[in-house]
Amino acid sequence: MKSPRTFFLLLFALLIFCFGLAADLQPQFQALENIRHQSDNFFNLLLGDSSRIFANSSFVEADAYYHSGYYPTIFDNNEAFKTPHMAEDTGAVASHNQGEETSFMGPPRDWIDAVGRHFIPNRHTHLDEGGPTDDLSTSSRVREILPWLKLSAKLDPENIKTYVVTAFWLRTKLNKVPEAEQVLRDGLRHNPDDPQLLFELGRIYFENYQNVDRARNIWEAALRSWARQEPGVSQSERLKMTNENFDSRFIFEQLQTNLAQLEEKAGNPDAAIARWEQATLASPTPEALQKHIDKLKQTLAGQTNAPAAASH
Amino acid sequence: MRTVFALAGVVIKELYRRKDFYVLFILTIVICVIMAMVNIFNDNQIIRYIKELCLLLIWISSLVIAITTTARQIPAEREQRTLLPLLAKPLTRTQVIFGKFLGCWLACGLVLICFYAFFGVLAASREHTWPLLNYFQAAFLHWVMLGAVIALTLLGSLVFAAPSSNSTICFVIVVAILTIGRYLDAFALSLAEPLRSVFYAIYFAIPHLEWAFGMRNLIVHDWPLITWNFFCLDILYSLAYTAVFLVAACLVFRRKAVN
Numbered sequence: 001m002k003s004p005r006t007f008f009l010l011l012f013a014l015l016i017f018c019f020g021l022a023a024d025l026q027p028q029f030q031a032l033e034n035i036r037h038q039s040d041n042f043f044n045l046l047l048g049d050s051s052r053i054f055a056n057s058s059f060v061e062a063d064a065y066y067h068s069g070y071y072p073t074i075f076d077n078n079e080a081f082k083t084p085h086m087a088e089d090t091g092a093v094a095s096h097n098q099g100e101e102t103s104f105m106g107p108p109r110d111w112i113d114a115v116g117r118h119f120i121p122n123r124h125t126h127l128d129e130g131g132p133t134d135d136l137s138t139s140s141r142v143r144e145i146l147p148w149l150k151l152s153a154k155l156d157p158e159n160i161k162t163y164v165v166t167a168f169w170l171r172t173k174l175n176k177v178p179e180a181e182q183v184l185r186d187g188l189r190h191n192p193d194d195p196q197l198l199f200e201l202g203r204i205y206f207e208n209y210q211n212v213d214r215a216r217n218i219w220e221a222a223l224r225s226w227a228r229q230e231p232g233v234s235q236s237e238r239l240k241m242t243n244e245n246f247d248s249r250f251i252f253e254q255l256q257t258n259l260a261q262l263e264e265k266a267g268n269p270d271a272a273i274a275r276w277e278q279a280t281l282a283s284p285t286p287e288a289l290q291k292h293i294d295k296l297k298q299t300l301a302g303q304t305n306a307p308a309a310a311s312h
Numbered sequence: 313m314r315t316v317f318a319l320a321g322v323v324i325k326e327l328y329r330r331k332d333f334y335v336l337f338i339l340t341i342v343i344c345v346i347m348a349m350v351n352i353f354n355d356n357q358i359i360r361y362i363k364e365l366c367l368l369l370i371w372i373s374s375l376v377i378a379i380t381t382t383a384r385q386i387p388a389e390r391e392q393r394t395l396l397p398l399l400a401k402p403l404t405r406t407q408v409i410f411g412k413f414l415g416c417w418l419a420c421g422l423v424l425i426c427f428y429a430f431f432g433v434l435a436a437s438r439e440h441t442w443p444l445l446n447y448f449q450a451a452f453l454h455w456v457m458l459g460a461v462i463a464l465t466l467l468g469s470l471v472f473a474a475p476s477s478n479s480t481i482c483f484v485i486v487v488a489i490l491t492i493g494r495y496l497d498a499f500a501l502s503l504a505e506p507l508r509s510v511f512y513a514i515y516f517a518i519p520h521l522e523w524a525f526g527m528r529n530l531i532v533h534d535w536p537l538i539t540w541n542f543f544c545l546d547i548l549y550s551l552a553y554t555a556v557f558l559v560a561a562c563l564v565f566r567r568k569a570v571n
Contacts, residue, residue: 115542
């Protein structure tokens with residue numbers, strides 16, 4: 001019969017083996033855990049970079065819903081749908097669309113095509129304008145695009161447009177301002193200091209919360225962030241009228257225009273004029289802005305002359 | 313006609329004995345209910361994505377049931393050696409074909425009633441409306457279109473050796489028609505002769521099942537009813553193709569050795 005000492009030794013050896021194994025495995029599990037935390041997005045883990053393709057499809061599907069199914073396929077002329085209309089209508093995304101959006105199908109090619117068009121959506125409508133019923137009281141049906149936008153944001157958290165569009169429709173047509181703010185803050189978590197997201201967040205504070213000071217701070221932060229995007233490049237260079245910097249010019253103009261309106265509302269005409277003048281640098285129609293600036297200057301001159309005339 | 317209906321009754325009984333329909337129906341319900349439970353910005357009136365998903369599942373399920381049920385009808389009779397005794401009775405081959413077709417078609421009709429009833433309840437739970445005429449148009453055109461698919465599969469079951477190959481080929485043809493059938497003429501325009509003529513010929517020859525499939529979008533996005541003239545035209549169009557496939561099936565079956 002074996003002595004108890006042998007068993008104790010065996011037990012001790014087993015304990016040492018277990019400890020050694022645990023010490024060996026622990027760092028490996030730690031590394032695995034870190035990888036998991038780095039990609040906590042389920043879709044990214046599953047699909048990798050291809051999730052962006054699906055995200056784009058989901059974004060386009062949202063636009064198809066915005067048109068109640070009347071949407072070009074790869075076989076149709078989609079020149080008028082390069083920028084999704086639901087994004088274009090937010091005023092925060094630059095449009096690259098050309099051509100006629102109402103007749104991308106063209107005339108019927110033959111009798112089969114002509115008959116077939118009676119069984120598919122065949123008229124250009126927007127959900128926020130009532131959709132197929134043209135009933136403006138049902139504009140809140142634009143909510144139907146939200147599932148696709150949510151999916152798109154999940155698939156590609158770095159796509160700024162998705163957050164901007166989602167937040168815009170949430171706050172304007174569905175009156176869900178806290179949810180819109182939350183969407184933008186989610187976007188900012190994934191894309192820190194993005195000027196477009198900050199611009200939209202500023203709009204929430206300005207238009208919905210009527211918080212002028214906070215809106216001004218956010219938009220000014222957006223402008224600083226815009227300047228930081230291309231550190232070595234001067235502002236005049238970035239605002240040159242080229243196709244490459246179209247989006248950059250657009251967001252700069254929007255920020256300056258909104259800041260100018262904010263200053264006008266806050267009763268700071270001097271600051272407003274300065275902002276309008278900045279906006280003219282990026283605007284495709286600077287003449288119209290210049291007219292507004294002249295008008296503001298006249299009003300300002302009238303205000304400064306009036307007390308002087310009264311004292312005489 | 314009584315014999316044809318008797319044969320059709322047997323096919324319907326076979327459908328409710330088998331588990332295909334129950335599995336697909338429960339799967340559709342489960343998927344739709346799970347999708348309906350997703351919280352989207354605290355808005356519980358969003359429904360169109362669920363409607364689209366539900367209709368897509370209905371279409372897939374109905375095609376699976378129609379094609380698989382039809383594809384095994386005549387081969388099963390031959391395998392079980394019941395075809396000869398069946399024809400020994402005062403029953404012509406044409407009646408067998410029509411009986412099988414009618415049975416499969418009516419069975420698909422019953423399946424569609426269940427599916428569309430569920431769809432109506434699901435949509436009404438959030439929309440609080442019953443656009444019954446719209447649902448009727450969609451379901452009826454769907455059913456008539458399935459008639460053409462069933463007739464095609466029946467013809468395939470007499471031409472191809474095994475039900476599996478027949479089912480696969482029919483699925484490929486139907487899915488191709490539903491997805492790219494509408495654009496074949498536009499595609500043909502981009503090709504050089506003689507391919508252009510070949511694709512044009514295919515475009516005009518195939519049954520345009522996508523007309524009924526397009527109704528899905530109208531239902532999902534709450535479009536108004538389609539004109540009744542075009543509704544009737546689509547029915548006649550589908551019935552014409554059904555008749556062509558059935559006649560072809562009868563002709564093939566007449567010459568086919570059954571032993």
